[in-house]
Amino acid sequence: MPGAEDTFRIFDRQELAQLFSCLTRFEKVVLAVSGGADSMALMRLVSDWVQGDDKAPAVFVLSVDHGLRPEAGLEARAVCEAARGLGFEAHVLTWRPGAISGAIQEKARCARYDLMTGWCRQNGVGALATAHHLEDQAETFLMRLGRGSGLAGLGAMKAVSEWKGICVVRPLLGIGRERLAGLLRFHGVPWHDDPSNTDERFERVRVRKLAPLLDKAGIGKQALALSARRLARANEALDEVAGEVLAECTTVFRAGYCLVERARFLRAPGEIAIRIAGELAGWAGGWQTEPRLSRIEALADWMVNGTGRARTLAGAKIVRRKNCFVFGREAGRAAVLEPGADERRIVWDNRFVIELAGRAEKVEPFGLVATRGERRRPQQMPDFAARALPFVSFANGKTEVPFIDPPGLLQVQLVRLPRGCCRAQ
Incomplete structure (x- = not known):
């Protein structure tokens, strides 16, 4: 919980406009808010920004009840109440994983992103904004350094990345944790602390606790984040060259x-x-x-x-x-998907966006259900690629495989192209 009030450097209109300029190209944006200090500060800052900027997008707030702690549901509902108090539409998304063995934080992180980006797709939202900040960036750099990462890894977190077709935007990477907490104290905004943030079973917590020793040795978070930015810049240059060669x-x-x-x-x-x-x-x-x-x-x-x-x-x-x-x-690796009765646009295997003209009961890899010779793939199409296409079963009994069957009840496009490529044939 927050402590006593302290002073902090105010976020003025100019700084807010600069921080959130990355969001102005979107019509709708979702804020990922857990209820911790960082994400509550993000929500407050975005609220201040949208009130004075006519270029600001429509903003929604999502909070995930992960069920890993008894109080998780209450915390998510409290986030939504605070969001509505700021004028934002807010929703709780629920994840019930059952028993988890190993890599709890990573699995929970992936589940949160899957839930939130899924909501974005269903509601026509182009971007998900998170509250990752300066210390997060420095910690990520150190963790990846310890694993022997190359340039891409040492560039740490990107200001803009992608998760299953949705842009993930991190506008606070240059802002320190204490300044964000100071904002909340200044405005009297409560937050909750996740106990896992002090649990040394997790690598990030162990790295975080090294910060005072690193500071004492002259290796500060600002310098680490600066190195990450410079390495990211070099990585982007190599990516651009690689993209050009790839396209050729x-x-x-x-x-x-x-x-x-x-x-x-x-x-x-x-x-x-x-x-x-x-x-x-x-x-x-x-x-x-x-x-x-x-x-x-x-x-x-x-x-x-x-x-x-x-x-x-x-x-x-x-x-x-x-x-x-x-x-x-690789044929047979894609999961079976059972769309909801009203779903008409789905992402399957994170490779294809499928527009449905009727109710689909199941989408599964063609190779799991089709008998050889039943459908003839185009001669130039590799067999293993054909077997990894979606086989769509409709409620009316019809089935369809895109790029093999004549167009019928579905339209299919790639989620994205490889970097450097501008078209597919």
């Missing part, structure tokens, strides 16, 4: 696979080849998992120097042909 050597197909011209790929410098391999494996696999850099390096090495016909990585299958490599989804 890659042909992307709307059915969710791509061909990489072998000769052009082999001319790429080693770091660029690694980035292309990682980007295409992540794209083809639907970004279900974030592969370790060492595994991406091994894939790129196999593409350049290795033997053998095929490899898999992060849910993607990579097949070597004479003049090219084929990247596609």
Whole structure:
């Protein structure tokens, strides 16, 4: 809970406009608010901003009742009450995971993002704003340094990233934790502290407790965050070059696979080849998992120097042909989805956005249900890519597989293209 009032540097109109300029391109924005000091401060700052800026988007607040603590539901409802007091529409989203063994924080984090971005998609919201701040950035940098991360990891958290087709925006990365808490004390805004934030079983907590020692040694959070920003800048430059080379050597197909011209790929410098391999494996696999850099390096090495016909990585299958490599989804890895009765727009396997003209009862991988010869795939389409297409069963008894069957009750498009590519065929 907050302590006694203290002074802090006020957020004036100019600073608010600068902080939240990243949100003005969206018509609707969701704030992720847990009820902790950081997210409550974000909500207060956005409230101050929207009241004086006619370019501000419509703002909604979501709070997740994760059920991991008895008081979680009460805290989420308190967040919504505070949000409505500021004039925001607010909703509680519920997650009931059952028994969890290992990686509790990571699984809960993924569940929160899935719930909130799912709500965004269903309600036409383009961005989710979080309250990650300066200390979070410094801690992330140290954690990734300890794992031997490359440039992408050491760049820490991006100001703008993506989660399953929704922009995730972090406007407070340059603001310190104490200044945010000072804002709440100044306005008399209560918050709750999550006990897990002091639980040393979690890596971030252990790293956080090193901060006083690092400060004493002259390694402050500002310097760490500055290094992260500079490394991120270098990483973006290499990503841009990799995207240009990727676009030159890659042909992307709307059915969710791509061909990489072998000769052009082999001319790429080693770091660029690694980035292309990682980007295409992540794209083809639907970004279900974030592969370790060492595994991406091994894939790129196999593409350049290795033997053998095929490899898999992060849910993607990579097949070597004479003049090219084929990247596609590893068949059978996609989950079965049962859309709600009123759902007409769904994201399946984080690869396809499916627009439904009728009620769909089930969406599953084509390869799990189809008998060979029952449907004929286009000759140029790899068999494993065809088997990873969505097989949609409608309530009226009809079934449809996009890119194999004639267009009927559904329209399908890719969630996104690989970095550097501007179209699919």
